[in-house]
Amino acid sequence: MRLTLRVWRQRDADTPGAMVTYDIDDISEDMSFLEMLDTLNEKLILRGEEPVAFDHDCREGICGACGVVINGDAHGPERTTTCQLHMRHFDDGDTVDVEPWRAGAFPVVKDLVVDRSAFDRIIGAGGYISVPTGAAPEAHATPVPKADADFAFEHAECIGCGACVAACPNGSAMLFTSAKVNHLNVLPQGAPERETRVLDMVSAMDEEGFGGCTLAGECATACPKGIALPSIAAMNKEWLRATRKASRR
Amino acid sequence: MSENTDYTAYETGAPVVDTKAPAGPVAERWDTRRFEAKLVNPANRRKHTVIVVGTGLAGGAAGATLAEQGYHVVQFCYQDSPRRAHSIAAQGGINAAKNYRNDGDSVHRLFYDTVKGGDFRARESNVHRLAQISVEIIDQCVAQGVPFAREYGGLLDTRSFGGVQVSRTFYARGQTGQQLLLGAYQALSRQIAAGNVEMHARTEMLDLIVVDGRARGIVARDLITGHVDTYFADAVVLASGGYGNVFYLSTNAKNSNATAIWRAHRRGAYFANPCFTQIHPTCIPRSGDHQSKLTLMSESLRNDGRIWVPKAHGDTRPPAEIPEDERDYYLERIYPSFGNLVPRDIASRAAKNVCDEGRGVGPGGQGVYLDFADAIRRLGRDAVEEKYGNLFEMYERITAENPYEVPMRIYPAIHYTMGGLWVDYDLQTTVPGLFAIGEANFSDHGANRLGASALMQGLADGYFVLPSTINDYLARNPHHDDIDASHPEAVRAVAETNDRLERLLAVDGDRTPDSFHREIGELLWEYCGMARTEEGLRKALGRIPEIREEFWHRIKVPGTGQELNQSLEKANRIVDYLELAELLCLDALHRTESCGGHFREESQTEGGEAERRDEEFSYAAAWEFAGTGRAPVLHKEALEFAYVHPTQRSYA
Numbered sequence: 001m002r003l004t005l006r007v008w009r010q011r012d013a014d015t016p017g018a019m020v021t022y023d024i025d026d027i028s029e030d031m032s033f034l035e036m037l038d039t040l041n042e043k044l045i046l047r048g049e050e051p052v053a054f055d056h057d058c059r060e061g062i063c064g065a066c067g068v069v070i071n072g073d074a075h076g077p078e079r080t081t082t083c084q085l086h087m088r089h090f091d092d093g094d095t096v097d098v099e100p101w102r103a104g105a106f107p108v109v110k111d112l113v114v115d116r117s118a119f120d121r122i123i124g125a126g127g128y129i130s131v132p133t134g135a136a137p138e139a140h141a142t143p144v145p146k147a148d149a150d151f152a153f154e155h156a157e158c159i160g161c162g163a164c165v166a167a168c169p170n171g172s173a174m175l176f177t178s179a180k181v182n183h184l185n186v187l188p189q190g191a192p193e194r195e196t197r198v199l200d201m202v203s204a205m206d207e208e209g210f211g212g213c214t215l216a217g218e219c220a221t222a223c224p225k226g227i228a229l230p231s232i233a234a235m236n237k238e239w240l241r242a243t244r245k246a247s248r249r
Numbered sequence: 250m251s252e253n254t255d256y257t258a259y260e261t262g263a264p265v266v267d268t269k270a271p272a273g274p275v276a277e278r279w280d281t282r283r284f285e286a287k288l289v290n291p292a293n294r295r296k297h298t299v300i301v302v303g304t305g306l307a308g309g310a311a312g313a314t315l316a317e318q319g320y321h322v323v324q325f326c327y328q329d330s331p332r333r334a335h336s337i338a339a340q341g342g343i344n345a346a347k348n349y350r351n352d353g354d355s356v357h358r359l360f361y362d363t364v365k366g367g368d369f370r371a372r373e374s375n376v377h378r379l380a381q382i383s384v385e386i387i388d389q390c391v392a393q394g395v396p397f398a399r400e401y402g403g404l405l406d407t408r409s410f411g412g413v414q415v416s417r418t419f420y421a422r423g424q425t426g427q428q429l430l431l432g433a434y435q436a437l438s439r440q441i442a443a444g445n446v447e448m449h450a451r452t453e454m455l456d457l458i459v460v461d462g463r464a465r466g467i468v469a470r471d472l473i474t475g476h477v478d479t480y481f482a483d484a485v486v487l488a489s490g491g492y493g494n495v496f497y498l499s500t501n502a503k504n505s506n507a508t509a510i511w512r513a514h515r516r517g518a519y520f521a522n523p524c525f526t527q528i529h530p531t532c533i534p535r536s537g538d539h540q541s542k543l544t545l546m547s548e549s550l551r552n553d554g555r556i557w558v559p560k561a562h563g564d565t566r567p568p569a570e571i572p573e574d575e576r577d578y579y580l581e582r583i584y585p586s587f588g589n590l591v592p593r594d595i596a597s598r599a600a601k602n603v604c605d606e607g608r609g610v611g612p613g614g615q616g617v618y619l620d621f622a623d624a625i626r627r628l629g630r631d632a633v634e635e636k637y638g639n640l641f642e643m644y645e646r647i648t649a650e651n652p653y654e655v656p657m658r659i660y661p662a663i664h665y666t667m668g669g670l671w672v673d674y675d676l677q678t679t680v681p682g683l684f685a686i687g688e689a690n691f692s693d694h695g696a697n698r699l700g701a702s703a704l705m706q707g708l709a710d711g712y713f714v715l716p717s718t719i720n721d722y723l724a725r726n727p728h729h730d731d732i733d734a735s736h737p738e739a740v741r742a743v744a745e746t747n748d749r750l751e752r753l754l755a756v757d758g759d760r761t762p763d764s765f766h767r768e769i770g771e772l773l774w775e776y777c778g779m780a781r782t783e784e785g786l787r788k789a790l791g792r793i794p795e796i797r798e799e800f801w802h803r804i805k806v807p808g809t810g811q812e813l814n815q816s817l818e819k820a821n822r823i824v825d826y827l828e829l830a831e832l833l834c835l836d837a838l839h840r841t842e843s844c845g846g847h848f849r850e851e852s853q854t855e856g857g858e859a860e861r862r863d864e865e866f867s868y869a870a871a872w873e874f875a876g877t878g879r880a881p882v883l884h885k886e887a888l889e890f891a892y893v894h895p896t897q898r899s900y901a
Contacts, residue, residue: 053815057505059542062427134389
């Protein structure tokens with residue numbers, strides 16, 4: 001198949017970028033979107049041009065490294081990661097716009113590569129259970145109801161790709177933050193830090209410059225792991241609970 | 250680069266005699282070692298800096314644990330975040346001898362299964378320690394909030410994996426690696442936020458700095474600015490993973506690479522058993538020349554899926570039109586007691602054999618069916634979906650075929666490397682102060698790794714083994730002179746690194762890095778893949794120096810070194826693959842027996858099974874670097890089996 005690609009090219013964080021058009025043919029429908037970009041890059045290198053920089057690693061939809069905005073949608077038309085999107089979802093002759101995540105808290109590094117280190121700092125603010133190695137009790141000492149374990153797992157599935165932020169009109173990181181808060185707060189092991197966790201992670205999120213949540217819901221439609229909008233409501237509940245508790249102290 | 254010696258004319262040097270494993274009963278050795286080890290006073294730990302390269306299960310766990318103990322940790326990963334290390338892609342599970350099923354499991358049985366599964370090419374002392382620690386890992390991970398699968402009573406669920414007859418694999422749907430890695434990442438993040446770990450993401454180690462025979466630091470490149478810098482420490486820990494990507498197509502992440510361990514090898518660390526590579530039987534077959542990597546379908550699928558090919562050669566009917574009596578469920582036929590759950594090396598080779606016979610299915614005949622029709626009939630579609638839903642979805646997304654209706658097509662692919670840097674019982678390499686943990690070392694899996702054991706080993710090394718043994722090294726080597734970037738060894742290592750990068754940029758040839766990577770990968774897959782022969786290996790060994798020569802004349806790397814330059818990163822990794830490939834083939838050539846994942850066609854039983862030759866080859870082969878293209882020196886570490894008596898493995 002033949003495609004016209006319009007790709008965001010930006011030399012570095014300090015240089016303005018622009019969309020650049022490339023015509024490309026010989027695209028097989030079995031290729032992944034990233035393999036299509038590989039094909040473009042091989043041609044660019046041989047023409048003596050710089051290939052398009054993009055983040056990627058596992059190419060199995062789990063590491064969360066890849067992610068671009070395709071025709072206005074984070075990760076493109078299917079509910080999956082960019083590496084798991086295949087070219088069979090495009091038609092011969094299509095024009096495809098490829099852009100980096102757009103969000104104030106994710107500055108562009110180069111071309112399609114952005115800086116998502118703000119996510120790491122949100123986790124560092126409280127997205128853990130404080131249990132030094134060796135200090136753990138026997139695993140079966142605390143049974144966890146299956147429903148709670150499943151709830152925790154469904155939130156723990158977040159891959160930290162940032163599609164939720166890119167899709168949000170406000171550039172908010174509420175879905176990302178709520179996924180971790182809910183994963184840990186529902187478990188008995190996470191209970192002792194339940195209040196500090198949600199308060200600290202939410203304030204870290206605000207400090208990083210992510211926008212506020214207006215429940216537009218775009219995040220949940222873009223999430224490749226299907227983390228749902230009620231996740232945000234559950235975190236808000238945790239936050240209110242913790243705030244009230246703190247004010248009573 | 251002078252290549253005037255015959256690479257295959259290697260010499261055998263002094264054997265490795267001392268592995269630092271204590272004497273005495275195998276079950277007491279780990280306690281003995283921990284007791285004999287010198288400790289560092291908690292108040293003094295702050296004064297020690299430890300470099301950790303990599304943030305996967307081994308590196309993430311080690312960095313977090315060392316920081317908790319009070320050491321100053323400086324950690325590196327090439328990804329944009331430590332959360333992305335490729336351990337995250339492990340699907341199936343993690344083994345532990347908890348015996349929660351009351352099905353006859355024990356530490357001794359896990360030890361036995363792992364030594365046998367490794368085809369008697371692993372050290373008993375190490376494997377026993379691994380089995381002992383396995384139970385603590387589950388405790389630790391549960392306490393961290395890892396959401397393992399649970400039963401309705403709230404207790405942990407388990408399942409079975411290949412090569413064993415108990416149910417000891419703990420899992421979190423098909424995303425166990427992800428959940429364990431995020432547990433380690435969160436523990437690490439806590440230490441980063443507390444200022445105990447200085448984290449350098451998007452920074453790649455390009456060389457090791459050795460001063461007075463001791464590992465004292467690394468050379469690393471900031472992948473954003475391109476700046477090459479030096480970092481110093483009292484000890485260096487490599488947790489940089491395996492070298493499967495030397496084959497180009499593998500289940501590894503695209504950027505997983507061998508540079509850290511290969512550069513350490515060049516600086517004096519022996520490289521052990523490089524020919525022990527694992528080929529995973531259940532991967533999605535390649536769909537064309539554009540293929541950039543291969544995707545694994547978890548081994549857990551073999552619990553319920555049945556593997557078959559048509560009985561007739563060249564049968565191109567759709568699977569549904571092939572009647573039951575014209576199908577060959579070859580694993581169930583050849584190995585009735587383990588059936589579809591034989592170990593990986595055996596399942597892979599059997600798939601290759603039926604495809605070589607012309608009975609493979611799908612494009613090019615490079616595939617076999619993994620069929621869930623019986624399981625769906627027996628358990629219902631919902632139950633199958635509950636167990637394997639995410640894997641079925643992934644399969645359908647990649648192939649556009651619905652595995653609930655059409656059997657999956659699978660084919661073996663490179664997945665894991667049992668070989669790696671040689672380490673002693675303390676996980677220390679032959680360079681004092683340099684440690685290797687997780688897949689980067691060679692120690693625990695022998696010639697074949699059992700399913701769900703990589704996660705176990707990575708976390709055992711990172712959480713428990715290294716943090717104990719490194720104390721001993723640091724306590725015994727307390728006061729190093731302070732060194733900095735002006736030290737001649739640091740200056741030399743930086744200059745060599747910069748030279749290499751500048752040369753890569755200067756060639757300005759007519760071939761892309763990927764074209765060379767594919768070429769070396771295809772060569773290895775053909776001659777050093779699932780079946781190896783002397784003739785093929787010699788052919789590969791003749792060809793590799795030619796490719797290397799061509800590489801330095803024709804490589805084209807656009808851009809500069811002072812920016813994010815992914816072509817330069819790739820090309821620089823290929824420089825090391827082009828040397829590692831040669832050692833891999835030489836090791837495979839020298840080991841004329843078959844064992845585990847290493848199958849020499851010249852050494853097989855009448856039934857076509859791998860034939861070990863213990864009298865000649867019951868040793869780990871530790872290779873010492875002698876220069877690019879120069880014959881390395883072989884050091885043998887004899888393996889002794891006092892507890893698990895070597896037998897020809899039988900899964901029939």
